[in-house]
Amino acid sequence: xxxxxxxxxxxxxxxxxxxxxxxxxxxxxxxxxxxxxxxxxxxxxxxxxxxxxxxxxxxxxxxxxxxxxxxxxxxxxxxxxxxxxxxxxxxxxxxxxxxxxxxxxxxxxxxxxxxxxxxxxxxxxxxxxxxxxxxxxxxxxxxxxxxxxxxxxxxxxxxxxxxxxxxxxxxxxxxxxxxxxxxxxxxxxxxxxxxxxxxxxxxxxxxxxxxxxxxxxxxxxxxxxxxxxxxxxxxxxxxxxxxxxxxxxxxxxxxxxxxxxxxxxxxxxxxxxxxxxxxxxxxxxxxxxxxxxxxxxxxxxxxxxxxxxxxxxxxxxxxxxxxxxxxxxxxxxxxxxxxxxxxxxxxxxxxxxxxxxxxxxxxxxxxxxxxxxxx
Amino acid sequence: xxxxxxxxxxxxxxxxxxxxxxxxxxxxxxxxxxxxxxxxxxxxxxxxxxxxxxxxxxxxxxxxxxxxxxxxxxxxxxxxxxxxxxxxxxxxxxxxxxxxxxxxxxxxxxxxxxxxxxxxxxxxxxxxxxxxxxxxxxxxxxxxxxxxxxxxxxxxxxxxxxxxxxxxxxxxxxxxxxxxxxxxxxxxxxxxxxxxxxxxxxxxxxxxxxxxxxxxxxxxxxxxxxxxxxxxxxxxxxxxxxxxxxxxxxxxxxxxxxxxxxxxxxxxxxxxxxxxxxxxxxxxxxxxxxxxxxxxxxxxxxxxxxxxxxxxxxxxxxxxxxxxxxxxxxxxxxxxxxxxxxxxxxxxxxxxxxxxxxxxxxxxxxxxxxxxxxx
Numbered sequence: 001x002x003x004x005x006x007x008x009x010x011x012x013x014x015x016x017x018x019x020x021x022x023x024x025x026x027x028x029x030x031x032x033x034x035x036x037x038x039x040x041x042x043x044x045x046x047x048x049x050x051x052x053x054x055x056x057x058x059x060x061x062x063x064x065x066x067x068x069x070x071x072x073x074x075x076x077x078x079x080x081x082x083x084x085x086x087x088x089x090x091x092x093x094x095x096x097x098x099x100x101x102x103x104x105x106x107x108x109x110x111x112x113x114x115x116x117x118x119x120x121x122x123x124x125x126x127x128x129x130x131x132x133x134x135x136x137x138x139x140x141x142x143x144x145x146x147x148x149x150x151x152x153x154x155x156x157x158x159x160x161x162x163x164x165x166x167x168x169x170x171x172x173x174x175x176x177x178x179x180x181x182x183x184x185x186x187x188x189x190x191x192x193x194x195x196x197x198x199x200x201x202x203x204x205x206x207x208x209x210x211x212x213x214x215x216x217x218x219x220x221x222x223x224x225x226x227x228x229x230x231x232x233x234x235x236x237x238x239x240x241x242x243x244x245x246x247x248x249x250x251x252x253x254x255x256x257x258x259x260x261x262x263x264x265x266x267x268x269x270x271x272x273x274x275x276x277x278x279x280x281x282x283x284x285x286x287x288x289x290x291x292x293x294x295x296x297x298x299x300x301x302x303x304x305x306x307x308x309x310x311x312x313x314x315x316x317x318x319x320x321x322x323x324x325x326x327x328x329x330x331x332x333x334x335x336x337x338x339x340x341x342x343x344x345x346x347x348x349x350x351x352x353x354x355x356x357x358x359x360x361x362x363x364x365x366x367x368x369x370x371x372x373x374x375x
Numbered sequence: 376x377x378x379x380x381x382x383x384x385x386x387x388x389x390x391x392x393x394x395x396x397x398x399x400x401x402x403x404x405x406x407x408x409x410x411x412x413x414x415x416x417x418x419x420x421x422x423x424x425x426x427x428x429x430x431x432x433x434x435x436x437x438x439x440x441x442x443x444x445x446x447x448x449x450x451x452x453x454x455x456x457x458x459x460x461x462x463x464x465x466x467x468x469x470x471x472x473x474x475x476x477x478x479x480x481x482x483x484x485x486x487x488x489x490x491x492x493x494x495x496x497x498x499x500x501x502x503x504x505x506x507x508x509x510x511x512x513x514x515x516x517x518x519x520x521x522x523x524x525x526x527x528x529x530x531x532x533x534x535x536x537x538x539x540x541x542x543x544x545x546x547x548x549x550x551x552x553x554x555x556x557x558x559x560x561x562x563x564x565x566x567x568x569x570x571x572x573x574x575x576x577x578x579x580x581x582x583x584x585x586x587x588x589x590x591x592x593x594x595x596x597x598x599x600x601x602x603x604x605x606x607x608x609x610x611x612x613x614x615x616x617x618x619x620x621x622x623x624x625x626x627x628x629x630x631x632x633x634x635x636x637x638x639x640x641x642x643x644x645x646x647x648x649x650x651x652x653x654x655x656x657x658x659x660x661x662x663x664x665x666x667x668x669x670x671x672x673x674x675x676x677x678x679x680x681x682x683x684x685x686x687x688x689x690x691x692x693x694x695x696x697x698x699x700x701x702x703x704x705x706x707x708x709x710x711x712x713x714x715x716x717x718x719x720x721x722x723x724x725x726x727x728x729x730x731x732x733x734x735x736x737x738x739x740x741x742x743x744x745x746x747x748x749x750x
Binding site for chain 1: 553555559569656694
């Protein structure tokens with residue numbers, strides 16, 4: 001394991017965790033970060049679940065990448081997740097590469113990094129690991145839990161696996177199971193990584209290199225799917241990249257090409273290729289109704305948690321229809337649920353950027369939940 | 376050049392063609408195929424322009440791949456392009472790999488395949504090359520010209536570069552310029568190919584190998600974009616590939632994964648990686664309004680050609696909106712144009728599959744045009 005991860009917060013989860021694949025792990029690291037202060041009633045905690053390429057550093061400066069936290073738009077003093085009022089917690093998912101147990105860790109059996117010997121994990125495994133963190137922090141019940149994309153999927157899993165562990169929940173731009181198109185896009189990313197000979201069946205890490213070409217292509221898939229067609233047209237259109245006319249070459253003539261290349265190769269600096277394989281696999285396996293004989297209605301039964309489901313009108317990865325299906329299932333289960341579709345051209349990325357309607361909706365919901373608890 | 380291309384029909388275009396990039400080519404091969412018979416009035420000819428991965432073999436058996444022609448649903452006796460009545464012509468685009476002048480040809484200067492020394496071509500270059508074929512066949516005016524996707528783009532270019540060379544025209548699922556999202560998807564395909572070390576700056580062909588991993592990933596990008604989200608869900612959903620449950624591995628657990636892998640690697644057998652680079656580049660450079668000072672209205676002025684524009688409701692690559700923009704421009708130019716949006720969940724691929732409403736619309740338009748001519 002890289003030394004740069006030595007100084008970040010980590011819980012070593014001692015309780016054995018039986019994974020969905022059948023294997024059991026124990027004494028594994030779960031890296032996490034907290035923001036704000038837990039009050040004496042311990043009722044102001046908000047758990048944030050991160051998305052595919054996110055991590056525990058939601059706001060401020062990420063000490064590993066020296067970049068801004070991925071949810072700086074939503075988390076901080078006076079923001080939607082107001083760190084002057086609330087205690088915000090986020091853990092790196094297992095399978096990830098920001099300090100939690102992942103394929104880059106050393107396998108004590110071989111003394112080499114796990115690579116593909118790391119067990120295939122699920123969203124439920126991720127969530128079960130994170131429950132230990134709440135025990136560790138002495139939190140019996142959260143004020144709220146939230147997350148977008150895969151973060152929303154973890155949240156739905158959390159609510160069904162540990163009912164009533166949170167007073168309220170805001171799943172954002174997600175679904176209760178991965179669609180064929182989303183599985184296909186993830187498979188495309190995996191195939192791009194696996195096509196890179198440097199990947200070498202996941203053993204690249206032993207040689208201290210990365211399959212950077214494959215990983216960059218995988219990341220480009222993501223960036224295309226996170227924007228909407230109209231949003232891309234408005235942002236880039238057919239604008240050329242610092243040139244007056246076509247170059248008649250395969251250089252990046254268009255700004256959108258330059259953007260993709262930059263995003264793809266920048267990503268290689270901060271992420272691990274095997275983690276992309278493991279985390280996308282967990283997303284594809286995600287299907288809550290499969291876990292319950294009675295399907296979704298059974299999954300959400302007896303929920304006392306108050307839900308707000310949020311979707312974005314131009315999100316084609318997790319469409320409003322898919323988000324509404326969550327609402328329908330929660331309603332059918334008799335849960336307390338409200339729904340908001342934010343009109344925006346910013347696509348799936350809307351939850352990460354400065355989208356005022358969204359941030360206002362999120363803030364007023366969380367604040368109203370806190371008032372309810374304090375009444 | 377591979378010997379298997381020796382027995383296919385080819386015109387060697389002797390007239391020098393000045394390409395948009397500034398270079399001039401001459402005595403280059405243009406491979407083509409015809410179906411049906413040209414009548415004595417020479418007024419029953421239909422020119423078909425093929426899409427990115429198409430070729431001149433629209434129907435019957437492709438003698439190179441031994442597979443069915445790509446438009447067998449639309450071309451043949453009694454079909455929309457009725458080969459009992461009409462003389463159907465299709466040429467392989469320059470830059471392609473089915474016998475027309477392309478990057479796989481031998482560069483007489485170096486005695487090696489051109490590879491990246493092949494000139495960067497445009498849609499207009501493709502169309503200008505094909506005009507020579509009409510001269511060669513003695514056709515002054517076509518009854519109809521048609522094509523879907525890049526075929527439709529060639530058709531729009533043909534109509535503006537050679538006004539009134541066709542009595543009627545049916546552009547299908549296309550646009551007058553490539554959107555940012557479409558450029559991005561093409562760039563993703565190119566980056567996948569270029570990321571493959573076997574590609575070796577386009578010089579792989581000298582070693583008689585193909586960058587098959589990169590090319591397969593590029594093809595998977597295409598297959599995802601050709602289907603609609605709902606169409607994929609209906610076709611594949613979360614169905615598993617010949618197994619009862621998840622395997623907890625990176626094998627193709629889901630049918631959609633298996634489909635993509637199969638399509639990707641099958642494609643490698645029939646297509647050339649450099650051709651994908653050149654043809655996608657031509658698509659990205661396509662922007663009719665850029666060629667005319669007065670924009671699209673100027674591009675289409677004085678058109679006597681009768682147009683039918685067809686779009687598919689679930690096509691997210693060339694949306695109904697983009698197709699309607701063609702109609703708006705044609706209308707504004709005073710052209711004779713009608714429009715049909717076919718309601719279907721089959722996405723961009725709709726023009727290639729058995730979509731009865733589409734095929735009926737196409738057939739009745741072409742037949743009515745022939746009646747008009749014969750009056």
